[in-house]
Amino acid sequence: MGTRQRFVADTMMGEVARWLRLLGYDVVYSRHFTDDEILRLASSTGRIIITRDKRLHRKAVKMGLRSVYVEAVESAAHRLAEISVKSGIEIAADPSKSRCPECNGELFKSDKERVLNKIPPGARNAYDTFYVCSRCGKVYWEGSHWKNIRRIVREARTIRDKMLARSKRRQTPQDS
Numbered sequence: 214m215g216t217r218q219r220f221v222a223d224t225m226m227g228e229v230a231r232w233l234r235l236l237g238y239d240v241v242y243s244r245h246f247t248d249d250e251i252l253r254l255a256s257s258t259g260r261i262i263i264t265r266d267k268r269l270h271r272k273a274v275k276m277g278l279r280s281v282y283v284e285a286v287e288s289a290a291h292r293l294a295e296i297s298v299k300s301g302i303e304i305a306a307d308p309s310k311s312r313c314p315e316c317n318g319e320l321f322k323s324d325k326e327r328v329l330n331k332i333p334p335g336a337r338n339a340y341d342t343f344y345v346c347s348r349c350g351k352v353y354w355e356g357s358h359w360k361n362i363r364r365i366v367r368e369a370r371t372i373r374d375k376m377l378a379r380s381k382r383r384q385t386p387q388d389s
């Protein structure tokens with residue numbers, strides 16, 4: 214597996230940042246970032262900017278930085294599909310690859326005994342695989358909400374495939 218794309222998300226992209234982290238992508242995000250901070254971060258770390266701000270996007274492109282301008286407003290699935298098309302990332306749900314949606318920390322598999330005091334009794338009995346965030350210590354498991362995550366990921370892939378098919382049809386020999 215090659216190195217995965219890394220991102221910096223603008224202040225309006227909190228939900229997208231959480232989704233990309235769930236899908237395993239390293240996404241730096243803060244509600245307090247200024248445009249200059251985002252541009253500096255992108256240029257010093259090679260992160261791809263994700264933004265809904267056209268001005269910031271244009272500025273980034275002018276500076277030679279990679280930037281994804283997100284237009285989709287319909288749903289998280291639409292936004293993920295658009296980001297996948299524009300940045301080339303794969304969208305797949307695999308809890309063992311997830312990063313912490315809260316803080317972007319890496320997750321490590323943990324023995325049940327070690328996290329017993331941090332999980333509700335229901336999860337204690339129903340699950341065997343647990344992950345702990347290396348940064349904030351939050352504990353995760355593949356609970357019932359993953360059914361919903363997988364559904365939205367499937368939806369995003371379907372939308373993406375349609376978008377790709379449409380752009381292929383639009384291409385004419387003169388384009389290349």
Ligand SMILES: [Zn+2]
Nearest residue numbers: 313316346349
């Ligand atoms: Zn965390």
